[in-house]
Amino acid sequence: METLDLTEDQLKIDALGEAKSTSPLELSTVYGDNIVNFVDDTETVLLYHDKKEILESINAKKPVLAFEKAGPREKIFFDPDKTCAGIVTCGGLCPGINNVIRTLVLQLFHRYRVTTVYGFQYGYQGFIAQYGHKPLQLTPQQVKDIHEKGGSILASSRGPQNTKEIVDCLERMNISILFTIGGDGTLQGAQSIYEEITRRGLMIAVVGIPKTIDNDICYVEKTFGLESAFSIATEAIRSAHVEAIGAPNGIGLVKLMGRMSGFIAANAALALNEVNFVLIPEVPFDLEGVQGLFTVLKERLERRGHAVIIVAEGAGQQYVMDGAGRKDDSGNPLLGDIGIFLKTEIKKYFKNKTDLYVNLKYIDPSYLVRSVPANAHDAIFCMQLAQNAVHAAMAGKTGLMVGRWNGQFTHAPIRLAASGRKILSPEDPLWLSVLEATGQPIRMVNE
């Protein structure tokens, strides 16, 4: 979880050594000359939003916390002619991966003249010889059209691989910079690789680009793909609404991604405001009782004749978990299917306990929300993340991920991401917007 109780050390970015070479970028070092500038390591992005927070910190003699600001450095660490970069994409697909890959390649080639870039295929499997996945050599010509496609041209896989073998492979292939595109598990893997590299004293930079459609990475304001995902999810909501109003006592029930956090569900419900109930992992709900879903749903139907419900896949897990504690290849707990459960239980409730004949239509867009190409917003965001990742790597920075905070691009140590999963707090203004937009009760739990 994010907190303002960090030390300054926890925000410090590691580097492979002093950056001594002159950057090939011809930018200004002076503000005010109308020419875009190199960024200095002393430039920062404050963690705070509120004046009170920062003044309290200062009064308490606590450090004023800020991320290092991302951007091009005047001095770089690597000699482009001798630098070889690698890219790997891990975990589930997410809109924008190809945009990140494309910009990494173009930025390395055209801005820094680094012309040897390998794409490792099928996630961390791509470093392990036994799988037999050959690295692809990536050129501007090969990546020129990939930004309009969903998925990853490098493909992906779940789960960790042996760190030592990965670093062996990096050494063997003479990789100087490794870009890892992935979520929680991938970043943990990147941290292990970074630590092993440090242990071996290698001059290899590891730069993570956080990727999670669920937006659940700490100290990263927003991850790429989220907006494309909730944008496309509105089509399922539109469909659910059309079906709900198209039949007597129609109920449209939509299941959306969101294992531990409800960002997709909440944003989708706001983006197409035809939703009456949003159920997310962060906010508990009862089924029975006067405050429970069944009762409030029944009231809604009696009042308006139809209803639309969105449920995030990780919501209400207490109703559907099998208790066996099974996990997927990435080590995430296997979730019970709350969508199918609600579909069945709602029908059963109305049939057995009421005299309303309801028409429930269930829609599970599943992979449709994550396989789409990046929308315009994410396309820009991915490009800027990748541009900044290249700047950081060329400057010799390592063990970091590029992120965004308060609208600025930042460097944050990868290990910060491992401090927990970001969730959508029920006290966040976003949740207030959802409550106001849906009119659903603030609490759906019986006292």
Added chain:
Amino acid sequence: METLDLTEDQLKIDALGEAKSTSPLELSTVYGDNIVNFVDDTETVLLYHDKKEILESINAKKPVLAFEKAGPREKIFFDPDKTCAGIVTCGGLCPGINNVIRTLVLQLFHRYRVTTVYGFQYGYQGFIAQYGHKPLQLTPQQVKDIHEKGGSILASSRGPQNTKEIVDCLERMNISILFTIGGDGTLQGAQSIYEEITRRGLMIAVVGIPKTIDNDICYVEKTFGLESAFSIATEAIRSAHVEAIGAPNGIGLVKLMGRMSGFIAANAALALNEVNFVLIPEVPFDLEGVQGLFTVLKERLERRGHAVIIVAEGAGQQYVMDGAGRKDDSGNPLLGDIGIFLKTEIKKYFKNKTDLYVNLKYIDPSYLVRSVPANAHDAIFCMQLAQNAVHAAMAGKTGLMVGRWNGQFTHAPIRLAASGRKILSPEDPLWLSVLEATGQPIRMVNE
């Protein structure tokens, strides 16, 4: 099933009486004056496509079969000032229903000055007092924006209602023209209403506008909504393909609508040519054996590393039917879920019988393909169907449905539609296109 063994009588259109009033439309009766023309009852649309067929008919002294051509008549039967029209939409939702409703209303108001139009709500329930659904009076103002929305502003329901009560309602409300928008069951209902009206000697015209997303109505070349449906279904195929190539041995499996006919599945597979296997109700397939799905799928994966499969919901029912013969409210047999079945069985096959570790991603877009607004093609088609339905009704024609044949708009007796369900013949050139586009074996049944 469609056949060329009809009598001329079977194609004859009934009328309430002689149309004696002058149409308010100021069209030409002369071809060649560059002014658009009234259509004469002697104008026809040939049923034949091939020269041989027609010459054989003539040689065999059989009648040359042709539909009556749709279009505005010079003389009309109803006096617009005294005419009151009704509209009802039944069965499942389908793209374009609102376009049909809108054009019916606008055409009645603006072209014929019929200003009293009722929309009966929730299908045939809307005529039956006990349900309490009040008819809506429809005006151009109310329908002006509905063509950009999916669903039906009148809502719908499944299943027949008491014909006598329906006709009682028509009499009570003084309806002169009833437009029924619906599929097989709806048209059977319309035929019963038409017969009851005839029995009672009422001057009420019944005009059907065939609606079935499955395109399974005989003697109607294509039904509205089909193209919108398969267009949007391509998004599920795109997603399935992205997922399939995004993981080692990826399989994308998509279930699409199509209870008895594979038109949506076949067209979608052609519209986004990333599909390797299309399974439809009309073409049997084995699972096991050298010609069976599992084997050819395995070969495909070994050769190319990924595969995309589309299955129509009515395909392979022998594997999933429960035998109890249960039916839905419309009287259609309840189908077993071939999608979930294949998802499970394919995984099981590869796990138990092969050494390929496959990643199967299942996508069921369900209502997403039918709740969308009409696309441009269907918007035009719906408008033209509705324009012609109004022309036919105002001319006093009854017991008919408007349709399309060889690209022309036609009148066909409603009872023709009841002669069977149209299917996608495995000998149709469309299926050849699918086989050529996918490369799937012509026969997937073991000898």
Added chain:
Amino acid sequence: METLDLTEDQLKIDALGEAKSTSPLELSTVYGDNIVNFVDDTETVLLYHDKKEILESINAKKPVLAFEKAGPREKIFFDPDKTCAGIVTCGGLCPGINNVIRTLVLQLFHRYRVTTVYGFQYGYQGFIAQYGHKPLQLTPQQVKDIHEKGGSILASSRGPQNTKEIVDCLERMNISILFTIGGDGTLQGAQSIYEEITRRGLMIAVVGIPKTIDNDICYVEKTFGLESAFSIATEAIRSAHVEAIGAPNGIGLVKLMGRMSGFIAANAALALNEVNFVLIPEVPFDLEGVQGLFTVLKERLERRGHAVIIVAEGAGQQYVMDGAGRKDDSGNPLLGDIGIFLKTEIKKYFKNKTDLYVNLKYIDPSYLVRSVPANAHDAIFCMQLAQNAVHAAMAGKTGLMVGRWNGQFTHAPIRLAASGRKILSPEDPLWLSVLEATGQPIRMVNE
């Protein structure tokens, strides 16, 4: 112009010789065995729609006219191992060109095992050495993703090139089959190439695939790309309508493609029925006078407060032609800009001759309607055209174009296309639909 006064000879398809080899396709020759069939040269597609037309022909002892039906032949002419095919795309871009190219390549490779396919670049320039455009060798791998892109991967150019040099190039490169994708001018070029080949006695098949976004090719029911174009053109109409209702006395004026024919304008106006006036080349209109555009537009504004007008680029040329008779590189007359003219004249009229203060918003989507990828309908259509083009070519047929008539795929001699330009007759039911949908006067010319 299309006519039913053809001789049978005019519909006859030429062939390079007898097709003696067995097709690699394993289809059936028997109808009724549920296996898709080869098509026989005796199978046809009637030119007629109406029963009267055909009976009159028969009574008058005139031939019953029919196109040869397209489809796979049991015997083929070319030996796939020794066959080398070429593809060229000419004239303006059009949605679906890449779909045609892709299917040609895939069909040749996968169905007939023809593995040498050249793409000639930049239209007929691609055959002429001096331009220096190197032919591309096309493989399934190279074309696999092109169907989701607008334009032509082969690029295009306008204007004819020396026929002898083109045929020299075909001989030099040992091309056996040439597919030309283009409109009127391209087909004339293809006809010349075919005649030169015949003159030289070469065994080279020439097969045209008609391409014109304007849908103006005779004896071809509909050309590919039209539907994608008018679909996307609806966005300009939606915008014009939003702007028109968003300001006092708002007028939205949209110019659409359509040099000689109004198919795009007419279809777009039907597809998004927010249009009040459609001006096309085939239907003359006055500006001044009681029947003229200005007067009826003024009445509309006074009655409803806003109006939307679509004008095809070739409409009203008498107002804007410069008389100098200049032509573009394809030999088409240079058109005056009727859009800008109307924008100026309408404003002037209301300012000078009325007391209405109008807000006119002019939208010219220009290339936006032709550079889009094929929509689902056109994707299928393009695929089927290309599949049938390959079938025809492999059977040794030549000097023909594949087309569609009454919903069936046909072979027609290329020279038929040169008999004139297809136009949207004001007596066509499509124009009636436009008049009914817009409510515009049937005649906008003063007596």
Added chain:
Amino acid sequence: METLDLTEDQLKIDALGEAKSTSPLELSTVYGDNIVNFVDDTETVLLYHDKKEILESINAKKPVLAFEKAGPREKIFFDPDKTCAGIVTCGGLCPGINNVIRTLVLQLFHRYRVTTVYGFQYGYQGFIAQYGHKPLQLTPQQVKDIHEKGGSILASSRGPQNTKEIVDCLERMNISILFTIGGDGTLQGAQSIYEEITRRGLMIAVVGIPKTIDNDICYVEKTFGLESAFSIATEAIRSAHVEAIGAPNGIGLVKLMGRMSGFIAANAALALNEVNFVLIPEVPFDLEGVQGLFTVLKERLERRGHAVIIVAEGAGQQYVMDGAGRKDDSGNPLLGDIGIFLKTEIKKYFKNKTDLYVNLKYIDPSYLVRSVPANAHDAIFCMQLAQNAVHAAMAGKTGLMVGRWNGQFTHAPIRLAASGRKILSPEDPLWLSVLEATGQPIRMVNE
């Protein structure tokens, strides 16, 4: 222009009086109880991004600047039963206006039980009797579907109206809260209205919701509609790119909105990275000379065979201004048409001064980018702006606009917006992204 040299007073929000009534919203006042909270007037949003900036302020004994944070207040000023609200939309259309209107109405009705809401039609004209535009009474039923439409259901007009007459109208109609949706000019109007209200001592709150597709309002991080606009603008870029690569030496030239600021052009160029040159008002460029556009364009064509150029409408005005200083109804200077100018001059340059035969395709999507419905992002943003505007108004705050800063919703005095126009600084990281993504020279001005 934005600056950090404000006084605290300049950020202070005015109020009509003490808010004494209890809000009908049942929120928490305690952080940490997992129930969403009222916002206190002491909660703020820091203006700073960088740690150095804030520490320098503190060291220099300057105030720490922060906006008041937007959100629901525990105490409200107006009694909902007696409150009557008004809404007006002014200036050019922009995606999301209807979303703002809809949420204002729903939020007032459902959250605060304010059930009398008037929509004034056609901008400030709507308050002036002589125009005869009747206010519409707005209900949830009337606005339920408007969020999926572009434009404004209230329509708009340009230019100021007499402030006294506007306030007379507010008094006459007993309006307690006025929401003004508009840009620079509208906000100036709102400020005048606010001042006149203050002068008269009326209890009428004026709350502005900044609207400018150009994103040029100071102290507002981003305005709604921008993202929808640049998203849709990518279609013009895609088209330009397709056309550019589809012909020998193809040039695609796209003109986009942006009178004084290049945000749409810059973002669109990043969102679809197929652009080689971006010309914006903030960055001067020469045409001739070694650094000028013509030369660098020629080099690009020689190197790559095609090029895509985006020009914002306000760029390069020195080449096209007529000097007469004419203005539009809003008082904005009439711009010369830089798009048509460049189209002509580029062609002329290549024809007269080079031996390259270029194919230039010009695309001006004009109103197409502003008439679209809000995309998912803007839909959420508009909803949140409107929710917060209602919260502010109900609390009796006045003379303010709701905005966003560092991702938080803020209150800012309307007069701050009048301090200048926000521009895209050539030193902004966004412009660096453009330079890196396009590869265009940092300076296109000859020394």
